Amino acid sequence: MRQEANGKAQTRIQKEKTARIHTAALSVFAAQGFRGATLDAIALEAGMSKPNLLYYFESKEAIHTALIDKLMQTWLDPLRELNDEGEPLDNILNYVKRKLQMSRDYPRESRLFANEILQGATRIQHLLSGELKQLVNEKSKLIQRWVMTGKIRDVDPVHLIFSIWSLTQHYADFDAQIQAVVGADTDPYPDAEAYLTTLFSRMLQV
Amino acid sequence: MRQEANGKAQTRIQKEKTARIHTAALSVFAAQGFRGATLDAIALEAGMSKPNLLYYFESKEAIHTALIDKLMQTWLDPLRELNDEGEPLDNILNYVKRKLQMSRDYPRESRLFANEILQGATRIQHLLSGELKQLVNEKSKLIQRWVMTGKIRDVDPVHLIFSIWSLTQHYADFDAQIQAVVGADTDPYPDAEAYLTTLFSRMLQV
DNA sequence: GTCTATAAGGGGATAGAC
DNA sequence: GTCTATCCCCTTATAGAC
Numbered sequence: 001m002r003q004e005a006n007g008k009a010q011t012r013i014q015k016e017k018t019a020r021i022h023t024a025a026l027s028v029f030a031a032q033g034f035r036g037a038t039l040d041a042i043a044l045e046a047g048m049s050k051p052n053l054l055y056y057f058e059s060k061e062a063i064h065t066a067l068i069d070k071l072m073q074t075w076l077d078p079l080r081e082l083n084d085e086g087e088p089l090d091n092i093l094n095y096v097k098r099k100l101q102m103s104r105d106y107p108r109e110s111r112l113f114a115n116e117i118l119q120g121a122t123r124i125q126h127l128l129s130g131e132l133k134q135l136v137n138e139k140s141k142l143i144q145r146w147v148m149t150g151k152i153r154d155v156d157p158v159h160l161i162f163s164i165w166s167l168t169q170h171y172a173d174f175d176a177q178i179q180a181v182v183g184a185d186t187d188p189y190p191d192a193e194a195y196l197t198t199l200f201s202r203m204l205q206v
Numbered sequence: 207m208r209q210e211a212n213g214k215a216q217t218r219i220q221k222e223k224t225a226r227i228h229t230a231a232l233s234v235f236a237a238q239g240f241r242g243a244t245l246d247a248i249a250l251e252a253g254m255s256k257p258n259l260l261y262y263f264e265s266k267e268a269i270h271t272a273l274i275d276k277l278m279q280t281w282l283d284p285l286r287e288l289n290d291e292g293e294p295l296d297n298i299l300n301y302v303k304r305k306l307q308m309s310r311d312y313p314r315e316s317r318l319f320a321n322e323i324l325q326g327a328t329r330i331q332h333l334l335s336g337e338l339k340q341l342v343n344e345k346s347k348l349i350q351r352w353v354m355t356g357k358i359r360d361v362d363p364v365h366l367i368f369s370i371w372s373l374t375q376h377y378a379d380f381d382a383q384i385q386a387v388v389g390a391d392t393d394p395y396p397d398a399e400a401y402l403t404t405l406f407s408r409m410l411q412v
Numbered sequence: 413g414t415c416t417a418t419a420a421g422g423g424g425a426t427a428g429a430c
Numbered sequence: 431g432t433c434t435a436t437c438c439c440c441t442t443a444t445a446g447a448c
Binding site for chain 1 (some may be wrong): 237238239240241242317320321323324325326327331334335338339342359361362364365366368369371372373376379380382383384386387388394397398400401402404405408409
Protein backbone atom coordinates (compact mmCIF):
# COMPACT_ATOMS: atom_id res chain seq x y z
CA MET A 1 0.00 0.00 0.00
CA ARG A 2 1.25 3.40 -0.90
CA GLN A 3 1.38 5.73 2.07
CA GLU A 4 1.35 9.13 0.43
CA ALA A 5 -1.05 8.75 -2.44
CA ASN A 6 -3.20 11.66 -1.32
CA GLY A 7 -0.66 14.43 -1.44
CA LYS A 8 0.83 14.18 2.03
CA ALA A 9 4.48 14.56 2.88
CA GLN A 10 6.69 12.90 0.29
CA THR A 11 10.36 12.34 -0.16
CA ARG A 12 12.11 14.11 -2.99
CA ILE A 13 12.24 10.95 -5.05
CA GLN A 14 8.55 10.26 -4.54
CA LYS A 15 7.70 13.74 -5.74
CA GLU A 16 9.86 13.37 -8.77
CA LYS A 17 8.32 10.02 -9.72
CA THR A 18 4.73 11.06 -9.22
CA ALA A 19 5.42 14.18 -11.26
CA ARG A 20 6.84 12.06 -14.07
CA ILE A 21 3.77 9.84 -13.94
CA HIS A 22 1.49 12.86 -14.02
CA THR A 23 3.17 14.23 -17.10
CA ALA A 24 3.20 10.91 -18.89
CA ALA A 25 -0.40 10.13 -18.01
CA LEU A 26 -1.52 13.58 -19.09
CA SER A 27 -0.05 12.99 -22.54
CA VAL A 28 -1.59 9.57 -22.90
CA PHE A 29 -5.03 10.36 -21.49
CA ALA A 30 -5.28 13.55 -23.55
CA ALA A 31 -4.36 11.73 -26.74
CA GLN A 32 -6.31 8.50 -26.24
CA GLY A 33 -9.08 9.18 -23.75
CA PHE A 34 -9.51 7.19 -20.54
CA ARG A 35 -10.33 3.85 -22.13
CA GLY A 36 -7.85 4.27 -24.94
CA ALA A 37 -5.00 4.92 -22.54
CA THR A 38 -3.13 1.86 -21.24
CA LEU A 39 -0.84 1.54 -18.26
CA ASP A 40 1.77 0.15 -20.63
CA ALA A 41 1.71 3.34 -22.64
CA ILE A 42 1.88 5.53 -19.56
CA ALA A 43 4.70 3.46 -18.05
CA LEU A 44 6.65 3.63 -21.31
CA GLU A 45 6.17 7.39 -21.54
CA ALA A 46 7.21 7.80 -17.91
CA GLY A 47 10.25 5.57 -18.39
CA MET A 48 9.39 3.02 -15.75
CA SER A 49 7.87 -0.42 -15.47
CA LYS A 50 4.16 -0.95 -15.07
CA PRO A 51 4.37 -2.46 -11.57
CA ASN A 52 6.59 0.41 -10.56
CA LEU A 53 3.96 2.83 -11.76
CA LEU A 54 1.37 0.96 -9.73
CA TYR A 55 3.58 1.30 -6.70
CA TYR A 56 2.93 5.05 -6.79
CA PHE A 57 -0.73 5.00 -7.81
CA GLU A 58 -3.06 2.26 -6.77
CA SER A 59 -4.93 2.11 -10.08
CA LYS A 60 -5.37 3.62 -13.51
CA GLU A 61 -8.47 5.34 -12.23
CA ALA A 62 -6.46 6.89 -9.39
CA ILE A 63 -3.99 8.43 -11.83
CA HIS A 64 -6.81 9.85 -13.89
CA THR A 65 -8.61 11.24 -10.86
CA ALA A 66 -5.42 12.91 -9.64
CA LEU A 67 -4.97 14.57 -13.02
CA ILE A 68 -8.55 15.77 -13.24
CA ASP A 69 -8.45 17.13 -9.70
CA LYS A 70 -5.23 18.97 -10.38
CA LEU A 71 -6.63 20.37 -13.61
CA MET A 72 -9.89 21.55 -12.09
CA GLN A 73 -8.05 23.49 -9.43
CA THR A 74 -6.55 25.84 -11.99
CA TRP A 75 -8.75 25.52 -15.07
CA LEU A 76 -11.21 28.18 -13.95
CA ASP A 77 -8.66 30.63 -12.57
CA PRO A 78 -8.76 32.97 -15.58
CA LEU A 79 -12.53 33.35 -15.24
CA ARG A 80 -12.24 33.82 -11.48
CA GLU A 81 -9.91 36.72 -12.12
CA LEU A 82 -12.38 38.55 -14.35
CA ASN A 83 -13.14 41.60 -12.22
CA ASP A 84 -14.43 45.15 -12.11
CA GLU A 85 -11.08 46.93 -12.21
CA GLY A 86 -10.24 48.89 -15.36
CA GLU A 87 -12.19 48.96 -18.60
CA PRO A 88 -14.80 46.19 -18.95
CA LEU A 89 -14.01 45.54 -22.62
CA ASP A 90 -10.30 45.30 -21.86
CA ASN A 91 -11.05 42.88 -19.05
CA ILE A 92 -12.97 40.63 -21.42
CA LEU A 93 -10.34 40.88 -24.14
CA ASN A 94 -7.65 40.02 -21.61
CA TYR A 95 -9.65 37.04 -20.48
CA VAL A 96 -9.93 35.87 -24.09
CA LYS A 97 -6.20 36.30 -24.63
CA ARG A 98 -5.35 34.47 -21.44
CA LYS A 99 -7.62 31.55 -22.34
CA LEU A 100 -6.12 31.38 -25.82
CA GLN A 101 -2.66 31.39 -24.31
CA MET A 102 -3.69 28.49 -22.11
CA SER A 103 -4.76 26.52 -25.16
CA ARG A 104 -1.38 27.16 -26.66
CA ASP A 105 0.65 26.40 -23.54
CA TYR A 106 -1.47 23.55 -22.15
CA PRO A 107 -3.15 21.76 -25.06
CA ARG A 108 -3.02 18.40 -23.26
CA GLU A 109 -4.92 19.79 -20.30
CA SER A 110 -7.52 21.24 -22.63
CA ARG A 111 -7.93 17.90 -24.40
CA LEU A 112 -8.13 16.00 -21.14
CA PHE A 113 -10.96 18.28 -20.14
CA ALA A 114 -12.63 18.03 -23.55
CA ASN A 115 -12.49 14.22 -23.49
CA GLU A 116 -14.12 14.29 -20.10
CA ILE A 117 -16.99 16.59 -21.11
CA LEU A 118 -17.51 14.95 -24.47
CA GLN A 119 -18.06 11.61 -22.82
CA GLY A 120 -20.68 12.90 -20.45
CA ALA A 121 -18.58 14.45 -17.68
CA THR A 122 -19.68 11.75 -15.24
CA ARG A 123 -16.54 12.10 -13.16
CA ILE A 124 -16.77 15.90 -12.75
CA GLN A 125 -20.51 16.42 -12.85
CA HIS A 126 -20.56 17.72 -9.29
CA LEU A 127 -17.92 20.33 -10.07
CA LEU A 128 -19.78 21.53 -13.16
CA SER A 129 -23.17 21.90 -11.55
CA GLY A 130 -21.62 23.21 -8.34
CA GLU A 131 -18.54 25.37 -8.51
CA LEU A 132 -18.61 26.01 -12.25
CA LYS A 133 -22.26 26.97 -12.41
CA GLN A 134 -21.86 29.21 -9.38
CA LEU A 135 -18.86 30.94 -10.95
CA VAL A 136 -20.66 31.49 -14.25
CA ASN A 137 -23.65 32.98 -12.45
CA GLU A 138 -21.44 35.31 -10.48
CA LYS A 139 -19.49 36.54 -13.51
CA SER A 140 -22.69 36.82 -15.54
CA LYS A 141 -23.97 39.33 -13.05
CA LEU A 142 -20.79 41.33 -13.41
CA ILE A 143 -21.14 41.33 -17.20
CA GLN A 144 -24.82 42.21 -16.88
CA ARG A 145 -23.87 45.27 -14.83
CA TRP A 146 -21.49 46.35 -17.58
CA VAL A 147 -24.36 46.07 -20.03
CA MET A 148 -26.75 47.99 -17.77
CA THR A 149 -24.31 50.82 -17.23
CA GLY A 150 -23.57 51.05 -20.93
CA LYS A 151 -19.93 49.94 -20.68
CA ILE A 152 -20.42 47.24 -23.28
CA ARG A 153 -23.19 46.49 -25.77
CA ASP A 154 -26.17 44.34 -24.86
CA VAL A 155 -25.25 40.67 -24.85
CA ASP A 156 -26.31 37.38 -23.26
CA PRO A 157 -23.64 36.98 -20.54
CA VAL A 158 -23.86 33.21 -20.19
CA HIS A 159 -23.54 32.59 -23.92
CA LEU A 160 -20.74 35.14 -24.05
CA ILE A 161 -18.82 33.00 -21.59
CA PHE A 162 -19.65 29.83 -23.52
CA SER A 163 -18.39 31.43 -26.70
CA ILE A 164 -15.10 32.44 -25.13
CA TRP A 165 -14.53 28.90 -23.90
CA SER A 166 -15.52 27.44 -27.22
CA LEU A 167 -13.42 29.70 -29.43
CA THR A 168 -10.27 29.53 -27.37
CA GLN A 169 -10.28 25.83 -26.49
CA HIS A 170 -11.03 24.99 -30.11
CA TYR A 171 -7.45 25.80 -31.06
CA ALA A 172 -6.18 23.11 -28.68
CA ASP A 173 -8.92 20.52 -29.01
CA PHE A 174 -9.33 20.65 -32.79
CA ASP A 175 -5.67 21.21 -33.47
CA ALA A 176 -5.54 18.25 -35.87
CA GLN A 177 -8.19 19.84 -38.07
CA ILE A 178 -6.68 23.31 -37.89
CA GLN A 179 -3.25 22.02 -38.80
CA ALA A 180 -4.72 20.13 -41.74
CA VAL A 181 -6.21 23.37 -43.07
CA VAL A 182 -3.49 25.93 -42.41
CA GLY A 183 -0.56 23.51 -42.77
CA ALA A 184 1.56 21.95 -40.06
CA ASP A 185 4.27 24.56 -40.59
CA THR A 186 1.96 27.49 -39.89
CA ASP A 187 1.36 28.71 -36.35
CA PRO A 188 -2.33 29.62 -36.15
CA TYR A 189 -2.15 31.44 -32.82
CA PRO A 190 -1.08 34.94 -33.91
CA ASP A 191 -3.93 35.09 -36.45
CA ALA A 192 -6.29 33.52 -33.94
CA GLU A 193 -5.54 36.20 -31.36
CA ALA A 194 -6.03 38.98 -33.89
CA TYR A 195 -9.26 37.44 -35.10
CA LEU A 196 -10.73 36.92 -31.62
CA THR A 197 -9.76 40.41 -30.51
CA THR A 198 -11.55 41.85 -33.52
CA LEU A 199 -14.55 39.62 -32.98
CA PHE A 200 -15.15 40.50 -29.35
CA SER A 201 -14.29 44.18 -29.83
CA ARG A 202 -16.80 44.63 -32.62
CA MET A 203 -19.46 42.70 -30.76
CA LEU A 204 -19.09 44.50 -27.43
CA GLN A 205 -17.70 47.96 -28.06
CA VAL A 206 -20.29 50.68 -27.49
CA MET B 207 -17.95 -13.90 -45.26
CA ARG B 208 -20.45 -11.14 -45.76
CA GLN B 209 -21.11 -10.41 -49.36
CA GLU B 210 -22.57 -6.95 -49.17
CA ALA B 211 -20.42 -5.19 -46.61
CA ASN B 212 -19.49 -2.39 -49.01
CA GLY B 213 -22.88 -1.01 -49.83
CA LYS B 214 -23.87 -3.20 -52.74
CA ALA B 215 -27.31 -4.62 -53.39
CA GLN B 216 -28.96 -5.74 -50.19
CA THR B 217 -32.18 -7.42 -49.26
CA ARG B 218 -34.71 -5.45 -47.28
CA ILE B 219 -33.84 -7.29 -44.10
CA GLN B 220 -30.14 -6.66 -44.57
CA LYS B 221 -30.76 -2.97 -44.98
CA GLU B 222 -32.88 -2.85 -41.88
CA LYS B 223 -30.28 -4.65 -39.77
CA THR B 224 -27.32 -2.65 -40.95
CA ALA B 225 -29.31 0.51 -40.30
CA ARG B 226 -30.05 -0.62 -36.77
CA ILE B 227 -26.39 -1.38 -36.22
CA HIS B 228 -25.42 2.03 -37.58
CA THR B 229 -27.77 3.79 -35.19
CA ALA B 230 -26.69 1.77 -32.19
CA ALA B 231 -23.00 2.11 -32.98
CA LEU B 232 -23.37 5.85 -33.51
CA SER B 233 -24.78 6.23 -30.01
CA VAL B 234 -22.11 4.11 -28.41
CA PHE B 235 -19.10 5.47 -30.32
CA ALA B 236 -20.26 9.06 -29.78
CA ALA B 237 -20.70 8.52 -26.05
CA GLN B 238 -17.66 6.37 -25.34
CA GLY B 239 -15.14 6.96 -28.11
CA PHE B 240 -13.71 4.15 -30.23
CA ARG B 241 -11.82 2.34 -27.49
CA GLY B 242 -14.52 2.92 -24.90
CA ALA B 243 -17.18 1.39 -27.11
CA THR B 244 -17.65 -2.39 -26.87
CA LEU B 245 -19.35 -4.76 -29.26
CA ASP B 246 -21.43 -5.95 -26.33
CA ALA B 247 -22.77 -2.43 -25.81
CA ILE B 248 -23.48 -1.93 -29.51
CA ALA B 249 -25.17 -5.32 -29.79
CA LEU B 250 -27.30 -4.61 -26.74
CA GLU B 251 -28.31 -1.22 -28.09
CA ALA B 252 -29.11 -2.73 -31.48
CA GLY B 253 -31.12 -5.53 -29.88
CA MET B 254 -29.13 -8.41 -31.31
CA SER B 255 -26.40 -10.80 -30.28
CA LYS B 256 -22.75 -10.01 -30.72
CA PRO B 257 -22.10 -12.78 -33.28
CA ASN B 258 -25.15 -11.63 -35.20
CA LEU B 259 -23.73 -8.14 -35.30
CA LEU B 260 -20.47 -9.56 -36.61
CA TYR B 261 -22.37 -11.35 -39.32
CA TYR B 262 -23.17 -7.95 -40.84
CA PHE B 263 -19.87 -6.20 -40.16
CA GLU B 264 -16.60 -8.05 -40.16
CA SER B 265 -15.12 -6.10 -37.26
CA LYS B 266 -15.58 -3.26 -34.79
CA GLU B 267 -13.24 -1.20 -36.92
CA ALA B 268 -15.44 -1.82 -39.97
CA ILE B 269 -18.52 -0.47 -38.20
CA HIS B 270 -16.63 2.61 -37.15
CA THR B 271 -15.24 3.20 -40.61
CA ALA B 272 -18.69 2.87 -42.14
CA LEU B 273 -20.03 5.49 -39.72
CA ILE B 274 -17.20 7.92 -40.31
CA ASP B 275 -17.50 7.56 -44.08
CA LYS B 276 -21.23 8.17 -43.95
CA LEU B 277 -20.74 11.17 -41.71
CA MET B 278 -18.05 12.76 -43.85
CA GLN B 279 -20.27 12.59 -46.91
CA THR B 280 -22.74 15.04 -45.40
CA TRP B 281 -20.84 16.85 -42.67
CA LEU B 282 -19.49 19.52 -44.99
CA ASP B 283 -22.64 20.02 -47.03
CA PRO B 284 -23.68 23.25 -45.28
CA LEU B 285 -20.33 24.84 -46.05
CA ARG B 286 -20.45 23.58 -49.63
CA GLU B 287 -23.72 25.40 -50.05
CA LEU B 288 -22.34 28.75 -48.96
CA ASN B 289 -22.60 30.70 -52.22
CA ASP B 290 -22.73 34.08 -53.88
CA GLU B 291 -26.49 34.36 -54.23
CA GLY B 292 -28.27 36.94 -52.11
CA GLU B 293 -26.77 39.08 -49.38
CA PRO B 294 -23.35 37.89 -48.14
CA LEU B 295 -24.14 38.58 -44.50
CA ASP B 296 -27.41 36.66 -44.76
CA ASN B 297 -25.58 33.78 -46.37
CA ILE B 298 -23.16 33.60 -43.48
CA LEU B 299 -25.92 33.93 -40.88
CA ASN B 300 -27.87 31.18 -42.58
CA TYR B 301 -24.80 28.98 -42.57
CA VAL B 302 -24.41 29.60 -38.83
CA LYS B 303 -28.06 28.77 -38.21
CA ARG B 304 -27.89 25.64 -40.27
CA LYS B 305 -24.78 24.42 -38.46
CA LEU B 306 -26.39 25.15 -35.10
CA GLN B 307 -29.45 23.23 -36.18
CA MET B 308 -27.22 20.30 -37.09
CA SER B 309 -25.76 20.32 -33.59
CA ARG B 310 -29.24 20.20 -32.21
CA ASP B 311 -30.56 17.51 -34.55
CA TYR B 312 -27.42 15.39 -34.82
CA PRO B 313 -25.45 15.71 -31.60
CA ARG B 314 -24.16 12.14 -31.83
CA GLU B 315 -22.67 12.80 -35.26
CA SER B 316 -21.02 15.94 -33.94
CA ARG B 317 -19.52 14.04 -31.02
CA LEU B 318 -18.35 11.19 -33.21
CA PHE B 319 -16.50 13.74 -35.31
CA ALA B 320 -15.17 15.56 -32.23
CA ASN B 321 -13.87 12.33 -30.72
CA GLU B 322 -12.10 11.60 -33.96
CA ILE B 323 -10.40 15.00 -34.24
CA LEU B 324 -9.59 15.21 -30.55
CA GLN B 325 -7.68 11.97 -30.73
CA GLY B 326 -5.54 13.05 -33.64
CA ALA B 327 -7.84 12.43 -36.61
CA THR B 328 -5.61 9.59 -37.81
CA ARG B 329 -8.48 7.85 -39.58
CA ILE B 330 -9.63 10.91 -41.52
CA GLN B 331 -6.37 12.79 -41.95
CA HIS B 332 -6.53 12.43 -45.72
CA LEU B 333 -10.02 13.94 -45.85
CA LEU B 334 -9.01 16.89 -43.70
CA SER B 335 -5.88 17.81 -45.61
CA GLY B 336 -7.55 16.99 -48.92
CA GLU B 337 -11.20 17.72 -49.40
CA LEU B 338 -11.70 19.82 -46.27
CA LYS B 339 -8.70 22.04 -46.84
CA GLN B 340 -9.67 22.51 -50.45
CA LEU B 341 -13.21 23.48 -49.51
CA VAL B 342 -12.04 25.95 -46.87
CA ASN B 343 -9.69 27.57 -49.37
CA GLU B 344 -12.43 27.89 -51.93
CA LYS B 345 -14.95 29.41 -49.52
CA SER B 346 -12.27 31.67 -48.04
CA LYS B 347 -11.82 33.22 -51.46
CA LEU B 348 -15.54 33.84 -51.68
CA ILE B 349 -15.53 35.52 -48.27
CA GLN B 350 -12.44 37.49 -49.23
CA ARG B 351 -14.29 38.85 -52.27
CA TRP B 352 -17.14 39.99 -50.02
CA VAL B 353 -14.59 41.83 -47.90
CA MET B 354 -12.92 43.39 -50.95
CA THR B 355 -16.19 44.61 -52.39
CA GLY B 356 -17.27 46.05 -49.06
CA LYS B 357 -20.19 43.67 -48.54
CA ILE B 358 -18.91 42.66 -45.11
CA ARG B 359 -16.29 44.10 -42.79
CA ASP B 360 -12.66 43.06 -42.97
CA VAL B 361 -12.13 39.64 -41.41
CA ASP B 362 -9.78 36.65 -41.59
CA PRO B 363 -11.87 34.21 -43.67
CA VAL B 364 -10.23 31.01 -42.45
CA HIS B 365 -10.61 31.90 -38.79
CA LEU B 366 -14.15 33.03 -39.47
CA ILE B 367 -14.93 29.52 -40.67
CA PHE B 368 -13.12 27.98 -37.68
CA SER B 369 -15.15 30.16 -35.35
CA ILE B 370 -18.45 29.09 -36.92
CA TRP B 371 -17.52 25.44 -36.53
CA SER B 372 -16.34 25.97 -32.99
CA LEU B 373 -19.32 27.97 -31.75
CA THR B 374 -22.01 25.79 -33.28
CA GLN B 375 -20.51 22.38 -32.57
CA HIS B 376 -19.80 23.45 -29.01
CA TYR B 377 -23.50 23.16 -28.18
CA ALA B 378 -23.47 19.47 -29.11
CA ASP B 379 -19.98 18.48 -27.99
CA PHE B 380 -19.97 20.29 -24.64
CA ASP B 381 -23.63 19.67 -23.93
CA ALA B 382 -22.82 18.13 -20.53
CA GLN B 383 -21.16 21.35 -19.43
CA ILE B 384 -23.85 23.60 -20.88
CA GLN B 385 -26.62 21.61 -19.22
CA ALA B 386 -24.80 21.79 -15.91
CA VAL B 387 -24.74 25.58 -16.16
CA VAL B 388 -28.16 26.42 -17.58
CA GLY B 389 -29.98 23.47 -16.02
CA ALA B 390 -31.14 20.26 -17.68
CA ASP B 391 -34.66 21.62 -18.03
CA THR B 392 -33.57 24.65 -20.05
CA ASP B 393 -33.18 24.43 -23.82
CA PRO B 394 -30.10 26.50 -24.67
CA TYR B 395 -30.67 26.58 -28.44
CA PRO B 396 -33.05 29.54 -28.78
CA ASP B 397 -30.70 31.77 -26.80
CA ALA B 398 -27.72 30.32 -28.62
CA GLU B 399 -29.20 31.21 -32.00
CA ALA B 400 -30.01 34.74 -30.88
CA TYR B 401 -26.53 35.16 -29.42
CA LEU B 402 -24.69 33.84 -32.47
CA THR B 403 -26.80 35.93 -34.85
CA THR B 404 -25.95 39.03 -32.85
CA LEU B 405 -22.29 38.09 -32.68
CA PHE B 406 -21.77 37.56 -36.39
CA SER B 407 -23.98 40.48 -37.39
CA ARG B 408 -22.06 42.95 -35.26
CA MET B 409 -18.73 41.59 -36.38
CA LEU B 410 -19.47 41.59 -40.10
CA GLN B 411 -22.12 44.20 -40.85
CA VAL B 412 -20.68 47.19 -42.68
C1' DG C 413 11.67 0.50 -4.46
C1' DT C 414 11.97 -2.14 -8.47
C1' DC C 415 11.78 -6.19 -11.04
C1' DT C 416 9.82 -10.78 -13.43
C1' DA C 417 6.10 -13.64 -13.59
C1' DT C 418 1.43 -14.38 -13.49
C1' DA C 419 -3.38 -14.26 -12.05
C1' DA C 420 -7.99 -12.59 -13.37
C1' DG C 421 -11.14 -10.71 -16.34
C1' DG C 422 -12.76 -8.09 -20.25
C1' DG C 423 -13.62 -7.92 -24.99
C1' DG C 424 -13.00 -8.95 -30.17
C1' DA C 425 -13.71 -12.54 -33.02
C1' DT C 426 -14.72 -17.50 -34.56
C1' DA C 427 -16.66 -22.48 -34.55
C1' DG C 428 -20.24 -25.07 -35.28
C1' DA C 429 -25.05 -26.47 -34.17
C1' DC C 430 -29.62 -25.29 -35.53
C1' DG D 431 -29.34 -15.98 -40.37
C1' DT D 432 -28.97 -16.59 -35.60
C1' DC D 433 -27.56 -18.74 -31.51
C1' DT D 434 -24.36 -20.83 -27.63
C1' DA D 435 -19.98 -21.85 -26.48
C1' DT D 436 -15.41 -20.77 -26.71
C1' DC D 437 -10.80 -19.17 -28.11
C1' DC D 438 -7.24 -15.95 -27.28
C1' DC D 439 -5.20 -11.67 -26.81
C1' DC D 440 -4.90 -7.51 -24.36
C1' DT D 441 -4.92 -5.06 -20.11
C1' DT D 442 -5.29 -4.26 -15.18
C1' DA D 443 -3.53 -5.55 -11.10
C1' DT D 444 -0.96 -8.56 -7.72
C1' DA D 445 2.62 -11.96 -5.86
C1' DG D 446 6.89 -12.56 -4.51
C1' DA D 447 12.01 -12.43 -5.37
C1' DC D 448 15.74 -9.23 -5.04
